[in-house]
Amino acid sequence: MTPALTVTVFTPLAGALLLAGVRRLDRAGLLNVLVSAVTFGAALALALEVAAREVVAGAGFRVDAFNIYLLVLTAFVGMTTSVFSRPYMQYVCATGMTSERGMRLYHVMFQLFIFTMLLALATDNLGVLWVAVEGATLATVLLVSLYRTPEAIEAAWKYFILCGVGIALALFGTVLLYFAAQHVIDDPAAGLSWSTLHELAPQLQPAIMSLAFVFLLIGYGTKVGLVPMHQWLPDAHSEGPTPMSAVLSGLLLNVALYAVVRLKMLVDGSLAGTPSAHLAGYLLMGFGLLSFLVAGLFLHRQRDIKRMFSYSSIEHMGLMTFAFGLGGPLATFGALLHMLVHSLTKSAIFITVGHAAHIAGTQSIDHIRGLLRTQPAVGWGLLIGVAAIAGFPPFGVFTSEFLLLSATMQSQPWFTVALLTGLVVAFAGLFRHLQPMVYGPVPEGQQPVQANMFPVLVHLGLVLWLGMAIPAFLAHWLDRATSLITGMHLL
Amino acid sequence: MNPEHLPQLQQLMMVLAAMVLFSSFVLLEQARLTAAIHAFAWQGVLVAMVTVIVAAGGAQTHLFFSAALTLVLKALLIPWMLHRLVRRLELDRHSEPLRRPALVIMAALALVIFSYWLVLPIVQQELIFTRNIVAVSLAVVLIGLLMMVIRTQAVAQVLGFMSMENGLFLAAVSATGGMPLMVELGVAFDVLVAAVLFGVFFFQIRASIDSLDVDRMNRLTERVDGE
Numbered sequence A: 001m002t003p004a005l006t007v008t009v010f011t012p013l014a015g016a017l018l019l020a021g022v023r024r025l026d027r028a029g030l031l032n033v034l035v036s037a038v039t040f041g042a043a044l045a046l047a048l049e050v051a052a053r054e055v056v057a058g059a060g061f062r063v064d065a066f067n068i069y070l071l072v073l074t075a076f077v078g079m080t081t082s083v084f085s086r087p088y089m090q091y092v093c094a095t096g097m098t099s100e101r102g103m104r105l106y107h108v109m110f111q112l113f114i115f116t117m118l119l120a121l122a123t124d125n126l127g128v129l130w131v132a133v134e135g136a137t138l139a140t141v142l143l144v145s146l147y148r149t150p151e152a153i154e155a156a157w158k159y160f161i162l163c164g165v166g167i168a169l170a171l172f173g174t175v176l177l178y179f180a181a182q183h184v185i186d187d188p189a190a191g192l193s194w195s196t197l198h199e200l201a202p203q204l205q206p207a208i209m210s211l212a213f214v215f216l217l218i219g220y221g222t223k224v225g226l227v228p229m230h231q232w233l234p235d236a237h238s239e240g241p242t243p244m245s246a247v248l249s250g251l252l253l254n255v256a257l258y259a260v261v262r263l264k265m266l267v268d269g270s271l272a273g274t275p276s277a278h279l280a281g282y283l284l285m286g287f288g289l290l291s292f293l294v295a296g297l298f299l300h301r302q303r304d305i306k307r308m309f310s311y312s313s314i315e316h317m318g319l320m321t322f323a324f325g326l327g328g329p330l331a332t333f334g335a336l337l338h339m340l341v342h343s344l345t346k347s348a349i350f351i352t353v354g355h356a357a358h359i360a361g362t363q364s365i366d367h368i369r370g371l372l373r374t375q376p377a378v379g380w381g382l383l384i385g386v387a388a389i390a391g392f393p394p395f396g397v398f399t400s401e402f403l404l405l406s407a408t409m410q411s412q413p414w415f416t417v418a419l420l421t422g423l424v425v426a427f428a429g430l431f432r433h434l435q436p437m438v439y440g441p442v443p444e445g446q447q448p449v450q451a452n453m454f455p456v457l458v459h460l461g462l463v464l465w466l467g468m469a470i471p472a473f474l475a476h477w478l479d480r481a482t483s484l485i486t487g488m489h490l491l
Numbered sequence B: 001m002n003p004e005h006l007p008q009l010q011q012l013m014m015v016l017a018a019m020v021l022f023s024s025f026v027l028l029e030q031a032r033l034t035a036a037i038h039a040f041a042w043q044g045v046l047v048a049m050v051t052v053i054v055a056a057g058g059a060q061t062h063l064f065f066s067a068a069l070t071l072v073l074k075a076l077l078i079p080w081m082l083h084r085l086v087r088r089l090e091l092d093r094h095s096e097p098l099r100r101p102a103l104v105i106m107a108a109l110a111l112v113i114f115s116y117w118l119v120l121p122i123v124q125q126e127l128i129f130t131r132n133i134v135a136v137s138l139a140v141v142l143i144g145l146l147m148m149v150i151r152t153q154a155v156a157q158v159l160g161f162m163s164m165e166n167g168l169f170l171a172a173v174s175a176t177g178g179m180p181l182m183v184e185l186g187v188a189f190d191v192l193v194a195a196v197l198f199g200v201f202f203f204q205i206r207a208s209i210d211s212l213d214v215d216r217m218n219r220l221t222e223r224v225d226g227e
Helices: A003-020 A025-053 A065-094 A100-122 A126-144 A150-182 A194-203 A206-224 A232-239 A242-271 A279-299 A305-326 A329-360 A376-389 A396-411 A413-439 A454-468 A472-486 B008-029 B033-056 B062-088 B101-119 B128-150 B154-176 B181-209
Strands: A056-058 A061-063
Touching: A003 A025, A003 A056, A003 A061, A003 A065, A003 A100, A025 A056, A025 A065, A025 A100, A061 A065, A061 A100, A065 A100, A065 A242, A065 A329, A065 A454, A065 A472, A100 A126, A100 A242, A126 A150, A126 A194, A126 A206, A126 A232, A126 A242, A126 B181, A150 A194, A150 A206, A150 A232, A150 A242, A150 B128, A150 B154, A150 B181, A194 A242, A206 A242, A206 A279, A206 A305, A232 A242, A232 A305, A242 A279, A242 A305, A242 A329, A279 A305, A279 A413, A305 A329, A305 A396, A305 A413, A329 A376, A329 A396, A329 A454, A329 A472, A376 A396, A376 A413, A376 A454, A396 A413, A396 A454, B008 B033, B008 B101, B008 B128, B008 B154, B033 B062, B033 B154, B062 B154, B062 B181, B101 B128, B128 B154, B154 B181
Parallel strands: none
Antiparallel strands: A056 A061
8 A cells, every 4th residue: 555545545534533623613624625635635646656557556445547537536626625615614604504513513524525435436345335435425414414404404314314225235235246256256355355356257156246236236326316216316415515515416426436337347247248248238328318318307397506406417427327338438438538527517516506505695596696797707607617517519528428429329329319319408407597597687785705716717627628638648547447447448 | 955954053044034034024013113122122133143153153253243243233232322312302102003014014025025036046056045044134124125115203214224234234144154344344333323323313303393203304395386
């Protein structure tokens, strides 16, 4: 285990312990930013190591091309969100929506959440992966109910119960996986090591593996927000504090999808050569497409701005799940890129939405009006963010969606129709709500607020850059991840 | 293969696993919360006993530790916490009989049959023993799920959740001889934290809707006219 890996994964844990002792609010916010920055720096150092050595492994951890880019992304979004959350949470605290104790809880849990995410990504052990993903639920559930309104408590309970049940089913899948592994691996301690299992995947019993995958997909799929297990997602995202929505949407969903893809790699290895070789892929395609289409339709019915964007997250997760199910280097490359640009764009949108709700004093779409005139920075931020997430060129989401559509056209042409329809439906849903919010008449007495749009600027700038020219090192990086997942290079 | 051909330890485990399943039914039927908590505690004891037997069978020594952990956590600590919460929330006289007991029991039976059907293809070349034990564990998990669906009372839902965990642990211990120690510790830690958080939520829910009937929490829906 190299120092960079240790620092990346365990800084947030140490930060959480430190933050538990800090009483002063402004200091806690600053320390939160500092810890996140250290984590991000270490993640970058780790990325350099991985670039030099292909795989950094040791002590039950294993970082390769696939998870390193998600590690860097997680650390980066964690950092920018902590920059945003410092003034934002001070405003929340000033309005009396939460107490000083609530703020301490918030800071500790924020770091613990980042810790569980990084642990889930970096670990090689599928059992630890499960523990970390469950830990992420536990860390965030009290934050969803932070404001103590009846809605927030209802949302938190739903989140807790649904994700708890889902993740319990994933544990059953993990047990089955371990059961299958015992027949091929002598050392019981290595029976849950992903790398060992991946090497021996062709020997794993296909019948057990496919049953295990169904449980694992339902379990982790609940966390991805796949329809019909998505019920918790809009509630938890809309009722929790805004920085939480940003990291839930931008990071947690990615990590859950990462788990699904890792497990799919094992199942594919085991089922190769049997009549149902593409079982895992077909399951992912089905769930993905269903989520994509249903969430696009639900976008139209929303009245709460954060709920609307959480449905947009379900839609995009559905698209990525579909693409991973489709398989093949082009679709996988597109899906990996989409994970990246979706996280960046969606967390930028949630940060902007936090400011917009602050300006209007409500999250109700009907009452957010005239943002462009009241505060151009927030108005433009929202407009550009939504344009980016809807897949307009020249933003990165366009690039990845274009790749995904080409891949679909190549292997399953008929699905292109469904995908295009879904994209148009979602686009219409977003813009019909967005238009009055940014352009509409300004309500009386609406004042600009102190907004920190720097994180948004950075995120959207990166997305724009990725849309116009993917830097060579990143393309190379994603290509290596693609070849890990599919066994074929794209570039 | 007849059961009497199995080694004696495995026969004993089968009996205990059957009793775990039986305790799931008992848990499902209880109208009173205190009685349900007792049923849950007994289930914990049974699961711990299965663990001891597997450990005695010589699989792995760390299983003795797991057994002790299960006994303390599932049979003593969590039931005690829930008991105390129920008393503090003044719910110890709360009684909520099942609305359609016959139907619920039929559904639970159907789940048991479904579990057996589901594991049929897995272990055709395996021992009859493993197949049975995986099926029973899955049935315990699914009955826990059923309990969470039909009970509207928050404490009863938590009991369903925890009994799902019992089923998972039973599967891990009996079918695979226990997961690696680190994973087991992690899972136990998660369960403990979850139990504490559930306790926190009971009070938050009570403060919010003045009841623990979670069906009354229905503000967040997709209704357009819901204003």
